[in-house]
Amino acid sequence: MSSNGNEKHVKVLILGSGPTGYSAALYAARAELQPVVLTGLQLGGQAALTYTIENYPGFPDGVGGAQLGELFQKQAEHFGAVTEFASANSVNLSQRPFKVEADSGDYLADVLIVGTGASPNHLEVPGEVELTGRGVSYCATCDGWFFKDKKVVIVGGGDSALEEGLFITRYASSVTIIHRREEFRASTILQKRAREHPKVDFILNTVVTEVVGADKMEALKLKNVITGEETTYEADGLFIFIGHTPNTRMFQGQLEMSDLGYIKINDKMETNVPGVFAAGEAADPHFRQVVTSAGMGAAAAIQATRFLEAEESSVIVE
Numbered sequence: 552m553s554s555n556g557n558e559k560h561v562k563v564l565i566l567g568s569g570p571t572g573y574s575a576a577l578y579a580a581r582a583e584l585q586p587v588v589l590t591g592l593q594l595g596g597q598a599a600l601t602y603t604i605e606n607y608p609g610f611p612d613g614v615g616g617a618q619l620g621e622l623f624q625k626q627a628e629h630f631g632a633v634t635e636f637a638s639a640n641s642v643n644l645s646q647r648p649f650k651v652e653a654d655s656g657d658y659l660a661d662v663l664i665v666g667t668g669a670s671p672n673h674l675e676v677p678g679e680v681e682l683t684g685r686g687v688s689y690c691a692t693c694d695g696w697f698f699k700d701k702k703v704v705i706v707g708g709g710d711s712a713l714e715e716g717l718f719i720t721r722y723a724s725s726v727t728i729i730h731r732r733e734e735f736r737a738s739t740i741l742q743k744r745a746r747e748h749p750k751v752d753f754i755l756n757t758v759v760t761e762v763v764g765a766d767k768m769e770a771l772k773l774k775n776v777i778t779g780e781e782t783t784y785e786a787d788g789l790f791i792f793i794g795h796t797p798n799t800r801m802f803q804g805q806l807e808m809s810d811l812g813y814i815k816i817n818d819k820m821e822t823n824v825p826g827v828f829a830a831g832e833a834a835d836p837h838f839r840q841v842v843t844s845a846g847m848g849a850a851a852a853i854q855a856t857r858f859l860e861a862e863e864s865s866v867i868v869e
């Protein structure tokens with residue numbers, strides 16, 4: 552990293568510190584490109600908020616999400632990656648080096664790897680925002696403990712809803728999973744575990760229309776989507792796991808994206824801007840696993856290395 556006035560010039564700047572970012576950093580560091588990782592708000596990304604990850608290869612007994620994140624970071628830093636605890640606020644990709652404005656200052660990057668991941672979706676019903684942190688939560692690992700012997704509701708029918716719901720059974724007296732359909736997206740193994748758990752029950756074909764409470768959540772208003780029947784359901788906590796939105800707003804108008812905001816990449820992790828690569832959940836609407844994000848991050852760094860090498864050799868030839 553060199554400093555040019557107020558701007559730090561880096562060969563490889565990586566946005567995001569989840570499995571994508573640190574796998575990219577590991578590969579770029581081992582290629583001696585001295586990558587700099589801007590962590591974003593959540594060090595370790597979403598994976599770090601997961602209590603146990605059971606499907607990352609190499610850990611037959613599972614591994615804590617935060618622990619895995621620390622291992623990723625340590626391994627990348629061992630080879631020379633630098634971590635900066637900061638978020639990027641804006642980018643200018645119209646010319647190289649690319650300019651990135653961050654909390655920690657401005658950067659000029661020869662190559663940019665976007666691993667900004669995704670954030671949890673909100674229900675967008677009355678009371679949700681007001682009661683977030685007062686009963687409403689999007690993170691079981693962070694907040695599950697507060698619901699010891701309490702009645703908890705989970706919304707969603709995917710892997711996150713069932714996995715996190717099962718996790719909260721450690722604390723809660725009961726966990727009710729509310730899903731808007733009859734069928735679940737979640738894997739068969741999680742569905743089986745949830746169905747067999749004595750503390751878990753289900754309310755299907757139902758949506759939450761309002762979170763009710765003054766200082767803290769007291770109840771939910773529910774609507775059966777088939778019968779239209781409206782009911783009130785008393786509960787102490789609501790955990791919402793209804794999917795994610797990619798953190799890509801900063802790149803709008805500069806990188807090509809799908810309608811849902813996923814950055815478009817080819818099979819080499821290349822975006823429409825030469826020198827900008829994207830990987831992990833910012834670019835992947837299909838798999839969204841720790842192992843696939845890590846793989847994409849590694850692929851992005853390998854391709855970024857080839858890109859810089861090709862550029863260097865063409866400069867020498869000229």
Ligand code: NAP
Pocket residue numbers: 605606673674706707708709710711712714730731732735736758792793794795837838839840
């Ligand atoms: P997801 O698979 O997209 O599931 C979101 C769930 O929320 C769906 O059941 C959806 O219902 C429901 N939903 C969406 N919008 C809703 C709304 N406005 N109101 C009520 N319900 C709503 O999301 P995810 O569970 O977070 O999983 C994301 C990815 O991470 C997936 O690829 C998943 O496999 C992966 N993941 C894997 C693991 C694991 O392997 N252990 C753990 C966690 C996550 P519909 O089904 O009706 O659309």
